[in-house]
Amino acid sequence: MLAKGCHAVDADQLRAARTALRDSAPLVHCLTNTVVQTLTANVLLAVGAAPAMVDAPEEAGEFAAVASAVLVNVGTVHARTAEAMRIAARAAGEVGTPWVLDPVAVGGLRFRTDLAGELVALRPTVVRGNASEVLALAGAGSGGRGVDSTATADDALAAAEELATRTGGVVAVSGEVDVVTDGTRTVRIGGGSVLLTRTTGAGCALGALVAAYVAATGDALGGAVAAHAHVALAAEIAADLADGPGTFAAQWLDALDALDGDALGEADVRTS
Amino acid sequence: MLAKGCHAVDADQLRAARTALRDSAPLVHCLTNTVVQTLTANVLLAVGAAPAMVDAPEEAGEFAAVASAVLVNVGTVHARTAEAMRIAARAAGEVGTPWVLDPVAVGGLRFRTDLAGELVALRPTVVRGNASEVLALAGAGSGGRGVDSTATADDALAAAEELATRTGGVVAVSGEVDVVTDGTRTVRIGGGSVLLTRTTGAGCALGALVAAYVAATGDALGGAVAAHAHVALAAEIAADLADGPGTFAAQWLDALDALDGDALGEADVRTS
Amino acid sequence: MLAKGCHAVDADQLRAARTALRDSAPLVHCLTNTVVQTLTANVLLAVGAAPAMVDAPEEAGEFAAVASAVLVNVGTVHARTAEAMRIAARAAGEVGTPWVLDPVAVGGLRFRTDLAGELVALRPTVVRGNASEVLALAGAGSGGRGVDSTATADDALAAAEELATRTGGVVAVSGEVDVVTDGTRTVRIGGGSVLLTRTTGAGCALGALVAAYVAATGDALGGAVAAHAHVALAAEIAADLADGPGTFAAQWLDALDALDGDALGEADVRTS
Numbered sequence: 043m044l045a046k047g048c049h050a051v052d053a054d055q056l057r058a059a060r061t062a063l064r065d066s067a068p069l070v071h072c073l074t075n076t077v078v079q080t081l082t083a084n085v086l087l088a089v090g091a092a093p094a095m096v097d098a099p100e101e102a103g104e105f106a107a108v109a110s111a112v113l114v115n116v117g118t119v120h121a122r123t124a125e126a127m128r129i130a131a132r133a134a135g136e137v138g139t140p141w142v143l144d145p146v147a148v149g150g151l152r153f154r155t156d157l158a159g160e161l162v163a164l165r166p167t168v169v170r171g172n173a174s175e176v177l178a179l180a181g182a183g184s185g186g187r188g189v190d191s192t193a194t195a196d197d198a199l200a201a202a203e204e205l206a207t208r209t210g211g212v213v214a215v216s217g218e219v220d221v222v223t224d225g226t227r228t229v230r231i232g233g234g235s236v237l238l239t240r241t242t243g244a245g246c247a248l249g250a251l252v253a254a255y256v257a258a259t260g261d262a263l264g265g266a267v268a269a270h271a272h273v274a275l276a277a278e279i280a281a282d283l284a285d286g287p288g289t290f291a292a293q294w295l296d297a298l299d300a301l302d303g304d305a306l307g308e309a310d311v312r313t314s
Numbered sequence: 315m316l317a318k319g320c321h322a323v324d325a326d327q328l329r330a331a332r333t334a335l336r337d338s339a340p341l342v343h344c345l346t347n348t349v350v351q352t353l354t355a356n357v358l359l360a361v362g363a364a365p366a367m368v369d370a371p372e373e374a375g376e377f378a379a380v381a382s383a384v385l386v387n388v389g390t391v392h393a394r395t396a397e398a399m400r401i402a403a404r405a406a407g408e409v410g411t412p413w414v415l416d417p418v419a420v421g422g423l424r425f426r427t428d429l430a431g432e433l434v435a436l437r438p439t440v441v442r443g444n445a446s447e448v449l450a451l452a453g454a455g456s457g458g459r460g461v462d463s464t465a466t467a468d469d470a471l472a473a474a475e476e477l478a479t480r481t482g483g484v485v486a487v488s489g490e491v492d493v494v495t496d497g498t499r500t501v502r503i504g505g506g507s508v509l510l511t512r513t514t515g516a517g518c519a520l521g522a523l524v525a526a527y528v529a530a531t532g533d534a535l536g537g538a539v540a541a542h543a544h545v546a547l548a549a550e551i552a553a554d555l556a557d558g559p560g561t562f563a564a565q566w567l568d569a570l571d572a573l574d575g576d577a578l579g580e581a582d583v584r585t586s
Numbered sequence: 587m588l589a590k591g592c593h594a595v596d597a598d599q600l601r602a603a604r605t606a607l608r609d610s611a612p613l614v615h616c617l618t619n620t621v622v623q624t625l626t627a628n629v630l631l632a633v634g635a636a637p638a639m640v641d642a643p644e645e646a647g648e649f650a651a652v653a654s655a656v657l658v659n660v661g662t663v664h665a666r667t668a669e670a671m672r673i674a675a676r677a678a679g680e681v682g683t684p685w686v687l688d689p690v691a692v693g694g695l696r697f698r699t700d701l702a703g704e705l706v707a708l709r710p711t712v713v714r715g716n717a718s719e720v721l722a723l724a725g726a727g728s729g730g731r732g733v734d735s736t737a738t739a740d741d742a743l744a745a746a747e748e749l750a751t752r753t754g755g756v757v758a759v760s761g762e763v764d765v766v767t768d769g770t771r772t773v774r775i776g777g778g779s780v781l782l783t784r785t786t787g788a789g790c791a792l793g794a795l796v797a798a799y800v801a802a803t804g805d806a807l808g809g810a811v812a813a814h815a816h817v818a819l820a821a822e823i824a825a826d827l828a829d830g831p832g833t834f835a836a837q838w839l840d841a842l843d844a845l846d847g848d849a850l851g852e853a854d855v856r857t858s
Contacts, residue, residue, distance in 0.1 A: 240360065
């Protein structure tokens with residue numbers, strides 16, 4: 043039990059997480075949607091991790107078993123990649139490799155909603171989505187109309203806590219203020235930029251960064267928080283330098299690269 | 315019948331179209347090629363629309379029925395995505411949702427040429443391609459060698475008019491001067507930049523923007539013209555700021571975002 | 587037999603290769619991984635070549651037979667695209683069209699390693715990979731953990747020479763210094779920038795550029811060397827202008843475009 047005033051994730055942990063990420067250069071096996079593969083790989087390279095996209099059923103299990111972490115994102119899933127995702131999630135679970143589920147647009151479409159239900163039963167280390175997706179995944183809503191969401195992250199807090207308790211892992215809800223919970227402790231991360239929502243794949247790449255940080259730190263809650271803080275702080279720097287959504291993307295990658303542990307320690311992270 | 319001097323698409327309509335696009339933020343369901351998905355999504359986000367790429371046969375019909383508009387682009391089509399395209403086009407037609415066909419490289423390759431013939435029979439709201447593709451689709455040519463085209467847009471005008479009459483929709487032919495026709499009225503859009511032809515996916519993203527504008531305005535001809543004018547004007551701004559094709563792409567997204575209705579009203583649009 | 591002091595690839599050849607590339611604008615048929623398709627297409631467009639990504643089994647042979655060159659990259663291969671690759675490689679071989687094999691992550695994963703063995707038996711004009719991949723393909727190593735490699739290019743020289751002798755073609759090994767060999771002559775290319783390794787798809791796009799230059803020059807060794815030199819020199823220019831990996835990518839495309847034959851003639855190319 044946490045003492046009053048105790049911080050679930052404090053500045054020292056954030057600083058240490060950044061160092062651990064650079065030192066360990068985790069190999070993140072991404073089974074993700076084809077719209078965001080390039081940005082996801084570039085975000086992982088920018089922060090010092092190593093990306094690999096392998097989504098053939100013939101290879102997904104073999105690769106998940108040797109990767110540092112696995113990302114499963116159902117954004118453009120179809121029959122073949124769904125099978126690869128099931129295999130990779132099972133392989134990760136068997137060897138104790140952390141894996142992240144990003145339930146893109148779950149709730150609104152039956153095929154992926156059924157698949158996401160199967161994947162949740164395999165107990166992802168972290169679920170990362172927007173409020174509509176987390177509400178739908180927890181059985182508390184009907185989902186949004188795609189990757190956007192009209193609910194705030196806090197609207198999904200109860201659903202996130204329930205889902206975290208069910209998986210034994212962590213659930214992260216993205217929004218203007220991000221909410222990350224393990225079912226008991228809740229951390230909120232502020233900052234960021236609206237330009238993240240105007241860059242396709244920024245949220246999906248955040249899911250990959252969560253996988254990388256959890257692998258580097260061995261801490262699902264702390265790793266997920268560090269990833270959200272890293273993305274938010276880099277977005278603020280990039281927004282200052284950008285003239286619009288096109289120039290923002292390049293500046294964001296530069297800022298993700300440059301951001302060090304001291305800077306990450308200054309993130310707007312509040313535990314409750 | 316149009317009176318002499320009447321403008322099929324005038325400056326007031328262009329200004330109103332830009333406002334309608336921002337206000338309605340149409341959800342564009344893109345079944346498009348994997349080379350251009352990222353740029354297409356970012357172009358839609360830049361102008362204020364919402365992209366969603368869903369190309370599993372299990373989901374394509376369900377999603378097309380709730381989207382504001384659908385784009386079908388056969389650039390990297392194969393058996394599974396061809397099936398998803400047939401399903402999405404039929405679903406859009408059944409509920410009266412506008413949909414755009416982009417017949418990339420049709421004419422030169424039998425599989426996609428047969429598919430495009432099937433799709434044309436489903437009467438796309440707008441067909442958008444280059445001159446070679448439109449000539450091939452109308453049965454008047456053998457197609458180009460891929461996404462490029464040596465014919466001018468006006469070389470394909472008769473074929474475009476015939477095709478528009480057959481589908482009951484609009485046909486847009488991209489070129490140094492773009493030509494858009496509903497079989498009766500013809501609108502030409504000048505301007506733009508040669509750097510658009512050196513950015514992979516610029517033409518494909520234009521197809522998605524046509525879908526967005528047609529959904530926002532409820533006007534196939536006016537929406538298609540507004541999309542072409544928006545792309546052309548933003549390209550001119552970006553070309554002035556860019557040092558080459560790499561820096562152009564980011565500047566183009568910034569300019570697509572910034573361009574407002576008053577600017578769009580100044581586009582080089584001529585009706586005949 | 588080469589006389590002492592003879593240069594396998596000299597500055598005049600490099601200058602002529604750049605001119606030939608611009609003049610012939612070769613159509614490069616890319617069967618490549620979905621992470622890097624966009625960058626690959628943009629690199630080909632930047633240098634003056636024409637990209638086309640066609641990876642349906644129904645179309646791959648028909649298109650390979652009319653393309654100027656073919657690229658086969660197994661980065662995200664699965665059953666359908668593997669079949670398209672076999673068909674395209676056979677079609678290219680039958681009509682004498684040059685084709686390049688990029689054995690991404692071969693060695694570590696059985697499915698693609700078996701496929702790469704089949705493709706090598708079809709005698710690619712050029713094999714381009716990192717040291718781990720070339721060692722694995724030659725049967726001399728177990729591969730790396732993905733697209734990265736801890737061995738230097740020269741560590742793989744003996745394997746590359748053996749492989750080149752077996753295929754009757756050229757083998758190019760990327761590293762801090764690149765090594766290109768036809769089994770008899772060896773050329774080393776220096777320069778470049780570490781930022782290339784932090785840009786997803788830079789190596790894969792290099793494979794496409796090798797295909798373009800071999801088509802333009804009709805010279806497997808000289809074309810492969812010119813492609814490596816072009817990439818390295820443009821990277822140096824871009825690294826000077828960039829603030830990080832995000833801004834680097836755009837600057838690199840600009841520099842690939844701007845680099846002319848005189849600049850290419852100044853590349854750090856050494857024959858032994």
